[in-house]
Amino acid sequence: MSDQDTPRNNEGNQPEDELRRMLEQLLGGGMINPDQLAGVAGLPADPQALSQMLGQLQRAMMNPTEGVNWQVVRDAARQSITDNREVEKDTAKEYEQSFSLAQLWLSEVTSVGSTGLLDAPRSITRYEWLNLTLDTWSEIAGPVAESISRALVEMLNEQAPEEYRAMIDQSKPMVKSMGQAMFGMQLGQVLGQLAKEVLSGGDIGMPVLPNGQAALLPQNLAAWSDGLEIKPSELLLYFAVRELAHAHLFIHARWLRLHLVNSITEFARGIRIDTERIEDTVRGLDVSNPEELKQVLQSGQLIPPRSPEQEVALERLETMLALIDGWVDVVTQDATSRLPNADAIAEMVRRRRATGSPAERAFGSLVGLEIRPRRLREATSMWRLVTEKLGPEARDALWDHRDALPGAEDINDPFALVERLRGDTSDSPTDDLDDELARLLGDPDSFGDAPEGGYSPDR
Structure with missing residues (x-):
């Protein structure tokens, strides 16, 4: 115009x-x-x-x-x-x-x-x-x-x-x-x-x-x-x-x-x-x-x-x-x-x-985006379990490819992730993994990030 x-x-x-x-x-x-x-x-x-x-x-x-x-x-x-x-x-x-x-x-x-x-x-x-x-x-x-x-x-x-x-x-x-x-x-x-x-x-x-x-x-x-x-x-x-x-x-x-x-x-x-x-x-x-x-x-x-x-x-x-x-x-x-x-x-x-x-x-x-993750504690527990059961090499190899990286379901059920990574599809009991998961999620002192006076998840 x-x-x-x-x-x-x-x-x-x-x-x-x-x-x-x-x-x-x-x-x-x-x-x-x-x-x-x-x-x-x-x-x-x-x-x-x-x-x-x-x-x-x-x-x-x-x-x-x-x-x-x-x-x-x-x-x-x-x-x-x-x-x-x-x-x-x-x-x-x-x-x-x-x-x-x-x-x-x-x-x-x-x-x-x-x-x-x-x-x-x-x-x-x-x-x-x-x-x-x-x-x-x-x-x-x-x-x-x-x-x-x-x-x-x-x-x-x-x-x-x-x-x-x-x-x-x-x-x-x-x-x-x-x-x-x-x-x-x-x-x-x-x-x-x-x-x-x-x-x-x-x-x-x-x-x-x-x-x-x-x-x-x-x-x-x-x-x-x-x-x-x-x-x-x-x-x-x-x-x-x-x-x-x-x-x-x-x-x-x-x-x-x-x-x-x-x-x-x-x-x-x-x-x-x-x-x-x-x-x-x-x-x-x-x-x-x-x-x-x-x-x-x-x-x-x-x-x-x-x-x-x-x-x-x-x-x-x-x-x-x-x-x-x-x-x-x-x-x-x-x-x-x-x-x-x-x-x-x-x-x-x-x-x-x-x-x-x-x-x-x-x-x-x-x-409009919260930039802090809400599932950090559970993810930390998952990585700790993978490290202790499979070793740091297997843990770090999960970052090699996007498809290999654990997902939300693995954070929810880390012992199943360990079983899958082990390639163990048998019906062997997983009580040891259940106990380990309970220890990690129930006692934050176990993965070394709690103060001497103990840790409360509400703090």
């Missing part, structure tokens, strides 16, 4: 120009308080952050783009990382030495990792973690951002006065771009919080670092262990072993990372617009109350309920994450048996993982 054919209002302006001016007036003309808008986006209300936020939204209006602007995400994340400390040379050297010893211990208990990492394990800053993981987050969150931005366009169409609907329809790319910019700023805030909390590259269970990389964050590890009556060198060795085990697994099973990321992306792309749900959500919403709007955006209410297909995909994904973390738990326990407080550290790791961090919960509300 040429400029001559483009619909114009009574003043001769194109509808998109009029809508742009309306939105610019809202953003910069005093109709919306920038402090309140920053609160909705989850950003700190400081002048520099506000200026950048308004500039990003105005650029999104002036130059609409497809998809999330990941520079916006990066900028928002860096703004929320208020304290980023460089790794000192002495600290980097200490971590390098710990990784070397951890590699030696790990090689004694598993053949996974014998091929070596693509890059040497290292210590990184919070900023470095953000930069290294951003590509992975774009794979995971990109489809969700697209779904939510479409939902916002639909909501705006429904809620706008009749005289503006034609303009909104003409300006969908601009409105979608603004919605994605706001989502990007919120996601950046969440990633900034994660950067302040994660201890290692494999800390949240997913392979967020590029393939073949292992890393620890000294600043976060020091903050997490502050006040613990355990030597820092012992904590460092434990987490170095754990991080190497996680990284080496993805090197050994080269199919695993792509399979996992594709599963997460497939789940995210299953999100569909539920106009009825959006209408129900916004019907009683006071759009002049930024705090109420922020709560709606961060609660995940705009993300529709999971479809049956998504529920099945989520169950498969949680099973895979549990298998990964359970295997890492078992080999870490075996490799760190020399450490006096290995069991106590393992218990602290379990509690930390079970409760989840505020950033993890916020990410779940934005993306």
